[in-house]
Each structure stands twice: as structure tokens, then as C-alpha cells.
Amino acid sequence: MNMTLIGTTLAALLTIAVYSFLYKDNPFYKFAEHLVVGVSAGYYLVIYYYNFIDPTVVSPVFRLRIGGDAILLGGVDWWMALIPGLLGLILYARFFPKIGWVSRWALGIYVGGYSGLGIAPVMQARVLDQIRGGALPVHALHTGQGWTNLLLVVGLLGTLTYFFFSLKHKGVLGGLARIGIVFIMVGFGASFGYTVMSRVSLLIGRMNFLLHDWLRIV
Amino acid sequence: MRALLPALSLSVSVLLALFPPAGRAADAPLSEVVRETAAPAAVTGLQARDYLDNNDRGDKIELSWCLSADDGAGALSVLEYRVWRSQAPDEQGELVATLEPGTAAHVDTGVTPGVAYYYRVEAFDGALSSPAATAGPAVGRINLFQTSRLPVLVLSLAFFAMVIWFTRLAARGTNLFVRRIPGLNAVEEAVGRATEMGRPVLYVPGIGEIDDIQTIASLTILSHVAKIAAEYETPLIVPTARSVVMSAAEEVVKEAYAEAGHPDNYNPDNIRYLSDAQFAFAGAVSGIMMRERPAANLYLGAFWAESLLFAETGFETKAIQVAGTANVSQLPFFVTACDYTLLGEELYAASAYLSREPKLLGGLKGSDWMKVITICIIVAGVVLTALGVPQFGRWFFTQ
Amino acid sequence: MNRLGKFLQIDRRWIFLAILIAVLAPFIWPMGLPIVITKPVQDLYNAVDAIPPNGEPLFISIDYSPSTVPELDPMALAILRHAFSKDIRVAVLTLDPAGYGLAERALEAVAAEFGKERHKDYVFLGFQPGISAVVLGMGINIRNVFPEDAYGTPLSEVPMMEGIRNYDQIPLLITLSGTAVVEAWVIYAHQPYDAQIGAGVTAVMATDYYPFLDTGQLVGMLGGMRGAAEYETLIDRHDAGVRGMDSQSVIHILIIVLIVVGNIAYFGSRKRAPETAGGDAAA
Numbered sequence: 001m002n003m004t005l006i007g008t009t010l011a012a013l014l015t016i017a018v019y020s021f022l023y024k025d026n027p028f029y030k031f032a033e034h035l036v037v038g039v040s041a042g043y044y045l046v047i048y049y050y051n052f053i054d055p056t057v058v059s060p061v062f063r064l065r066i067g068g069d070a071i072l073l074g075g076v077d078w079w080m081a082l083i084p085g086l087l088g089l090i091l092y093a094r095f096f097p098k099i100g101w102v103s104r105w106a107l108g109i110y111v112g113g114y115s116g117l118g119i120a121p122v123m124q125a126r127v128l129d130q131i132r133g134g135a136l137p138v139h140a141l142h143t144g145q146g147w148t149n150l151l152l153v154v155g156l157l158g159t160l161t162y163f164f165f166s167l168k169h170k171g172v173l174g175g176l177a178r179i180g181i182v183f184i185m186v187g188f189g190a191s192f193g194y195t196v197m198s199r200v201s202l203l204i205g206r207m208n209f210l211l212h213d214w215l216r217i218v
Numbered sequence: 219m220r221a222l223l224p225a226l227s228l229s230v231s232v233l234l235a236l237f238p239p240a241g242r243a244a245d246a247p248l249s250e251v252v253r254e255t256a257a258p259a260a261v262t263g264l265q266a267r268d269y270l271d272n273n274d275r276g277d278k279i280e281l282s283w284c285l286s287a288d289d290g291a292g293a294l295s296v297l298e299y300r301v302w303r304s305q306a307p308d309e310q311g312e313l314v315a316t317l318e319p320g321t322a323a324h325v326d327t328g329v330t331p332g333v334a335y336y337y338r339v340e341a342f343d344g345a346l347s348s349p350a351a352t353a354g355p356a357v358g359r360i361n362l363f364q365t366s367r368l369p370v371l372v373l374s375l376a377f378f379a380m381v382i383w384f385t386r387l388a389a390r391g392t393n394l395f396v397r398r399i400p401g402l403n404a405v406e407e408a409v410g411r412a413t414e415m416g417r418p419v420l421y422v423p424g425i426g427e428i429d430d431i432q433t434i435a436s437l438t439i440l441s442h443v444a445k446i447a448a449e450y451e452t453p454l455i456v457p458t459a460r461s462v463v464m465s466a467a468e469e470v471v472k473e474a475y476a477e478a479g480h481p482d483n484y485n486p487d488n489i490r491y492l493s494d495a496q497f498a499f500a501g502a503v504s505g506i507m508m509r510e511r512p513a514a515n516l517y518l519g520a521f522w523a524e525s526l527l528f529a530e531t532g533f534e535t536k537a538i539q540v541a542g543t544a545n546v547s548q549l550p551f552f553v554t555a556c557d558y559t560l561l562g563e564e565l566y567a568a569s570a571y572l573s574r575e576p577k578l579l580g581g582l583k584g585s586d587w588m589k590v591i592t593i594c595i596i597v598a599g600v601v602l603t604a605l606g607v608p609q610f611g612r613w614f615f616t617q
Numbered sequence: 618m619n620r621l622g623k624f625l626q627i628d629r630r631w632i633f634l635a636i637l638i639a640v641l642a643p644f645i646w647p648m649g650l651p652i653v654i655t656k657p658v659q660d661l662y663n664a665v666d667a668i669p670p671n672g673e674p675l676f677i678s679i680d681y682s683p684s685t686v687p688e689l690d691p692m693a694l695a696i697l698r699h700a701f702s703k704d705i706r707v708a709v710l711t712l713d714p715a716g717y718g719l720a721e722r723a724l725e726a727v728a729a730e731f732g733k734e735r736h737k738d739y740v741f742l743g744f745q746p747g748i749s750a751v752v753l754g755m756g757i758n759i760r761n762v763f764p765e766d767a768y769g770t771p772l773s774e775v776p777m778m779e780g781i782r783n784y785d786q787i788p789l790l791i792t793l794s795g796t797a798v799v800e801a802w803v804i805y806a807h808q809p810y811d812a813q814i815g816a817g818v819t820a821v822m823a824t825d826y827y828p829f830l831d832t833g834q835l836v837g838m839l840g841g842m843r844g845a846a847e848y849e850t851l852i853d854r855h856d857a858g859v860r861g862m863d864s865q866s867v868i869h870i871l872i873i874v875l876i877v878v879g880n881i882a883y884f885g886s887r888k889r890a891p892e893t894a895g896g897d898a899a900a
Binding site: 018025030033036037040041044091094095107110111114119120123124127128131132134135136137138139153156157160161163164165166167168169184185188189191192195199 | 466493494550554561
């Protein structure tokens with residue numbers, strides 16, 4: 001029997017088993033749910049080993065790879081890979097109460113390193129460039145673009161005010177915050193609409209799979 | 219016969235003079251043929267230096283020179299300039315560029331930073347090259363500071379200064395005002411309802427890693443919820459998607475139970491690691507909701523696509539639901555299906571409000587005042603742009 | 618309880634059935650609704666079109682996993698078809714471990730369609746862990762993070778990668794992702810290295826990245842299956858994206874009707890009886 005057909009049929013049956021939850025919880029759904037949990041744990045274990053642990057620690061330090069030749073990234077000596085590898089292992093010390101405090105050192109280096117790498121680019125991309133984008137010409141109200149700009153600036157200022165926690169939302173501040181929450185909710189509505197589209201696309205994709213790839217009736 | 223040869227050569231010379239064959243010699247009278255073997259004039263004033271740009275990686279060297287005297291005019295009109303690069307002063311090295319006439323500058327890319335290079339530039343007229351002008355050694359250097367990034371530095375320093383200042387104030391015991399987040403009342407009400415109905419509380423701290431600030435904020439709120447649950451003796455279930463988060467949650471809940479005076483009620487089996495895979499975790503949590511029927515579901519932390527699955531399944535089980543995440547794309551689902559939602563930064567504000575931890579308070583106040591600065595800059599930018607001064611925006615344009 | 622209130626109590630399984638019919642019907646009776654091209658999609662198409670043939674390669678980073686295949690796979694296939702039809706060279710990589718198989722499948726299928734030759738017209742660089750580390754590393758030298766292609770051939774032996782050192786030699790890099798990886802490309806590739814980045818994202822994440830489009834940090838963007846359908850229309854193809862649009866439109870109309878009816882029922886039943894228990898039946 002064709003292995004592709006068996007695989008497709010198995011995938012289709014599991015799809016239907018998961019969708020059966022929409023009617024009510026049943027043993028087929030439970031089986032599919034537990035199967036996904038187990039298989040994903042095993043799959044990710046293998047993926048993480050071969051794509052994370054092996055090329056970054058095992059290959060450079062021990063010069064071996066299970067089932068193939070060691071992968072050697074350019075310019076990485078064995079000690080360059082060993083130190084971060086040990087720091088990664090130290091993270092697991094938190095499972096042993098007596099030496100658990102050591103893991104905070106490794107966590108600190110990890111969090112600190114990534115924060116340092118990220119602060120300047122994020123400040124640039126998420127703050128400065130957006131400030132630049134917010135300083136719009138709002139005076140040209142004889143054009144449609146002028147009204148769009150005004151709406152954007154008002155919404156922006158209102159939203160920033162809503163998330164101000166140092167003062168109570170009273171008076172002018174309260175009024176501006178209320179404008180802000182209106183804009184926020186409108187934004188959520190738009191985002192929700194996009195997400196409905198996204199979820200529906202996933203459903204359409206599954207239906208396409210069932211009708212086209214499995215049953216071949218369309 | 220003896221006169222034929224001289225006559226013949228004279229005729230040929232006259233004919234050649236009158237109807238010269240095509241080529242450079244056509245323009246030159248016979249007396250100038252000797253000069254045709256001379257090369258064009260060399261370029262002068264050749265300089266080679268490290269190229270400075272916004273984004274300097276030290277791998278570019280800039281060359282500049284004065285054009286050859288024969289560029290664009292004269293009998294020895296330059297056809298092209300040739301640029302040679304080597305690592306020794308007396309070697310010609312490799313040809314790295316050929317440039318059109320009229321070019322007086324070139325940026326050589328792809329050099330190795332820190333290595334000295336020597337350059338030669340020659341003018342070529344199609345037949346001969348001028349004597350080479352030389353320059354060097356030139357070394358590409360990575361800049362210590364990109365001046366175009368000054369706005370980033372100024373804003374970052376201002377932000378850090380504010381955070382440190384407020385953290386110190388909080389550590390000294392100064393009462394820093396933070397308005398009460400309405401969502402916190404909803405959290406406490408939810409736990410109370412679960413106690414009344416004799417059913418457990420489900421607390422999902424998101425699927426982010428332990429270094430995600432949302433997870434850290436969530437664990438602070440978990441401590442508060444665990445204390446209330448311990449006092450009311452309500453079971454608290456905490457499913458996690460990351461093993462490190464599970465062990466952190468275990469510590470937090472155990473400490474909370476001890477502080478509330480009920481260390482024996484702590485049940486480590488209620489803090490469960492389910493799966494790293496997003497939808498496997500979602501399926502497993504949905505399963506817990508359907509089987510164990512918690513009366514209060516609290517979703518606080520970093521969520522992605524599984525958020526709607528949680529909210530919908532919890533809604534079906536008629537549980538009271540309170541959610542909070544800074545992932546803006548997930549907020550609409552929580553707002554729609556939950557009884558109360560902490561929007562974005564309110565999650566961080568809630569954790570600062572509850573714990574009164576100086577670092578959290580300092581961060582919150584610092585970002586608050588950063589917002590004030592941002593609002594002022596935007597308003598100034600809008601006003602200046604309306605007054606016809608668009609250069610304001612350029613100060614933020616660092617590319 | 619009045620009729621409006623009863624409508625709110627409708628068993629949601631009837632709504633699931635209605636949605637199922639709304640999805641299936643256009644598959645069996647296609648309607649061919651028109652597709653209007655939006656500016657972000659047009660901008661991305663123009664950026665790809667502007668790449669000279671047989672020159673510096675277009676980089677495509679396939680950073681998605683099987684859960685977002687229905688939205689992002691049609692984008693990958695459409696962009697690959699566009700590039701290969703214009704003889705634009707393509708280098709594909711992935712930052713998601715589950716994306717390896719998806720990337721390979723898409724690339725090999727489309728390359729075979731156009732008779733393209735590996736290492737001459739396209740190369741598959743494979744997967745590297747670390748996301749931000751990989752993106753930053755590519756800014757210095759691609760060979761530091763991808764010393765070999767996915768099949769073990771050193772990049773120095775791949776003819777089309779000759780002279781391609783870092784982002785300076787990459788005319789455009791398109792990332793296809795359903796997660797925050799797009800932000801990593803903007804922050805770590807565009808900001809420090811001026812790399813030109815385009816994105817294809819799931820519709821959920823599209824709203825997160827519109828600010829980047831407005832400020833020019835992203836060259837163009839495809840949002841969801843709709844974005845894929847628009848791109849397919851631009852390249853005159855009728856593939857999975859376009860095929861799904863009919864179902865998409867019908868379901869959207871159904872949901873709008875349900876929301877309107879649900880709201881009428883909710884407010885109508887509140888007027889008659891102040892407190893009605895139970896949830897809203899509409900989505």
C-alpha cells in the first residue's frame with residue numbers, strides 16, 4: 001500500500017477526530033490530543049538536539065555528531081562553545097535546591113546579554129522611528145489625508161495617556177484617556193477582524209486538505 | 219626603375235597624409251607621432267583613508283584624487299581610471315575597480331578591517347597607462363561611536379536615569395503613587411467565586427520563556443493569587459509550557475502558601491509542565507478545563523494563537539475569566555471572551571502595584587515619564603511641521 | 618424568555634454547521650470574486666520585480682511551521698514562482714526548525730517547475746538556531762552562520778553565492794513568519810545594516826507590523842491568505858490563495874450577519890428583561 005496514502009489518511013482521520021470536539025468531548029478527541037502532546041515532545045526533542053545542542057556545543061567541543069560528520073561553524077573554537085554550553089547546563093541547577101542559586105548567574109548572563117543586544121535597536125525601531133512617524137502634518141484639513149493624520153495623532157496621544165499610571169484618570173487626563181480607550185477598542189475590532197480571517201484561512205486550509213489531498217473530490 | 223621606388227614611397231606618403239587610415243594617428247601630424255607613445259598625465263593628490271558612514275564596519279576605504287590633466291580633453295584623452303590594491307607598498311596587487319573618466323573618488327568595499335592597504339591609481343588612454351599615483355597605508359577601522367545614533371543614546375540614557383532615580387526613591391520607602399488597576403479587583407473576585415463554588419482556580423502564566431518580562435510579571439501576580447487561594451484553601455492549578463517556568467512557578471506558589479500560613483496545603487502536582495508545542499499545550503489546557511471544571515480561569519502572561527482556544531473553552535465551561543497580556547494581537551480575543559482584561563502595560567502595572575517591589579515600581583514610573591517625553595516630542599513635531607519646519611523629524615532619522 | 622433571548626441561547630453547533638457549509642460550498646461551486654490589489658502587496662511585488670536577473674540573489678527566510686501553512690505556504694510558492702519566472706536567483710533559509718521541511722518542499726517543487734538548477738539558480742541554506750544571532754551574524758558575513766548549504770556543500774563552492782558576503786550584496790530579503798521573527802529581522806538587520814526587508818505574515822500578526830510599513834522599515838507586506846491571493850493575481854496565477862478567497866468572503870459575510878443579529882438579540886432581550894444569563898452565541 002502507498003505510504004503517502006496511509007500518511008494522508010492518518011492525518012485526515014486525526015483532523016476529523018480533533019474537529020469532533022466541536023460536537024462534544026469524546027475518546028477520539030482525547031486520543032488525538034494525547035497523541036499530539038506525546039509526538040510533539042519527541043519531535044521537538046530530536047529537532048532541538050540536532051539543530052541547537054549539536055551544532056552549538058557537541059560538534060565544536062567533542063567533534064562528533066550522532067549519525068554524521070561534526071558541524072563546525074566558522075571561527076568557533078572548542079572553548080568558545082564549551083563555556084556557553086556549561087552556562088546552559090547551570091540553568092538546570094534550579095532543580096536541585098542546595099545549588100539552585102547558581103542558576104541565577106547563568107540566567108543573569110542570558111537575560112543581560114539579550115537585553116543589551118536589543119535595547120538600542122528596539123529604542124530605534126519601536127520608539128524613535130514611531131515618534132518620527134507620529135509627527136504628521138495635521139493642518140491640511142482641506143484634504144482627506146489631513147483628517148487621517150489628525151485622527152492618527154489624536155488616537156496616538158489618547159492611547160499614550162490611557163497607559164499613564166502615575167495619576168488618576170480625572171478631568172482632562174480622564175477625558176483624553178477615554179478617547180484613548182475608544183481608539184484602542186476600535187483597533188482591537190480591526191485586529192479581531194484580521195484574526196477571524198486568519199482562523200478561517202486555517203479552516204479553509206484543512207478543508208482543502210480533506211477535499212483535495214485526501215478525498216480528491218475538488 | 220631606380221626612380222620608381224622613391225616615387226612610389228613619396229606617392230604613398232602623400233596619399234597617407236591626404237587620406238590617413240582610421241586611428242589615433244589620424245589626428246596627429248607626422249611630427250606628433252613620436253608623442254603618441256607617451257602616456258596620459260598621472261592623477262595627482264591621491265588620498266586613501268578609512269571611510270566613515272552611518273554603519274561603518276571598517277570594511278571600506280575611501281579614495282580621492284585630482285583628475286588627470288588629460289581627462290576629457292587633449293590628444294591623450296583618458297578612457298578610464300584603474301584602481302589597484304595591495305598589501306605591500308611596492309606591489310601592484312589586484313585590480314579592484316575601473317572607473318569612467320571624470321571620476322575623482324571611489325569607495326573600495328570588502329577590505330578587511332585593521333589591515334593596511336596600498337593603492338595605485340592609473341589613467342588609461344586605451345593604449346598606455348599613466349605613471350601610477352600611490353597612496354597608503356590606509357586601514358579600515360570600525361568606528362567607536364556612530365554619531366548618527368546620538369538620538370538613541372540620548373533617549374536611552376534619559377530613560378535609564380529616570381528608572382534608576384525612581385527605583386532608588388522606591389527603595390528608600392518613598393510612597394510612589396500608582397493608580398489601582400481595576401482588573402486586580404476582578405482577579406480577587408474570581409478567586410472568591412471559585413471558593414464559593416468549591417471548584418479550583420486555573421492560572422495559566424502564558425507560554426513565554428522565563429526571560430520574557432510578561433512571564434516575570436505573571437509570576438508576581440501568581441504569588442498574590444496563590445496567597446489568596448491558600449487563605450481560602452482553594453485548589454490552584456498552574457499548567458506551564460516551559461520547564462524552567464514550571465520550576466519558577468513551583469517556588470513562587472510554595473513560598474506563597476508558606477507566607478499565608480498553610481504550607482501543608484501546597485500540592486506540587488498542581489504545578490504541571492504539559493508541552494513546549496503551542497497547540498499541544500492549548501489542547502492539554504482545554505482538556506484540564508473540560509475535565510476538572512475550574513470556576514475561575516486566569517490567563518496572565520505572554521500568549522499567542524492559543525489565547526482564543528483558552529478563552530472560548532473557558533467560556534463554554536461558564537468559568538469567570540480574567541486575562542492580561544502585552545501581546546496586542548491577542549487582546550481582542552481576551553476582551554471578547556473574558557470578563558475582564560488587563561491591557562498590555564496594565565499587566566506590568568498590576569505586578570508593580572501588588573508587589574511594591576522597588577525595581578518594578580521604578581520601571582513603571584520611568585516608562586510613565588518616558589511617555590510624557592514622547593507626548594511632548596510628538597506635539598512639538600506636529601506643531602513645527604504645521605509651521606513649515608519639517609527638519610524636526612530629521613533629528614530622529616538616523617539612517 | 619422572549620424570542621430574541623432564545624436566539625442568544627442557540628446551540629453553537631448550529632453555527633459550526635453553518636460555517637462548515639459556508640466553507641465547503643465555494644469549493645464545489647466556485648464564484649470567482651474579484652481580488653483588489655492593495656499598496657503593501659504591490660510595493661513588495663515591485664521590490665521583487667526590480668531585482669536584476671541572474672545577479673545578486675533574492676533571500677527568502679521561511680520562518681513558519683506547519684500550523685500556519687495555509688496562509689504562508691501560498692505566499693512562499695507565489696514569490697518563488699515570480700522570482701524564477703524572471704530568472705532572479707533565490708537563496709532560501711529558515712530560522713524555524715519545523716520550517717526546514719516546508720522550505721525544502723516549496724523550493725524543490727517550484728524549481729522543478731521552472732527547470733532551475735541548484736547552486737546556479739537557487740540554493741537552500743537550511744536551518745540555523747538562534748534567530749537574532751543568525752540575523753546579526755549575516756550582517757558581518759553569511760558564511761559565519763551558514764558555512765555550508767543544507768546538503769553539506771561549502772558556500773565557497775556554490776557559484777551563485779560568489780561575492781555575496783552580507784546584506785550589502787542582498788537586494789531584498791523576504792521573511793515569511795507567523796511569529797515575532799519579522800521584528801527580529803527589522804531590528805537586527807534593517808536598523809543596523811540597512812538591509813531591505815519585506816514580510817509575509819499571518820493575518821493575526823499583520824496589525825502588529827503596519828507601523829513598520831508606515832515608517833518604511835518594511836519594504837512591503839503580504840497579510841494572510843488574502844495577501845497571498847493578491848500576489849498570485851499579480852503573477853497571473855490561480856493557486857491555493859485565490860482558490861480560498863471565495864470561501865473566505867462567504868464566511869466573512871456569514872460572521873457579519875451573525876454579529877449584527879447577535880447584537881440585535883442581545884440589546885433587544887436586555888430591554889425586555891434586565892438580566893439575561895448566558896453567553897453571546899455569535900463569535
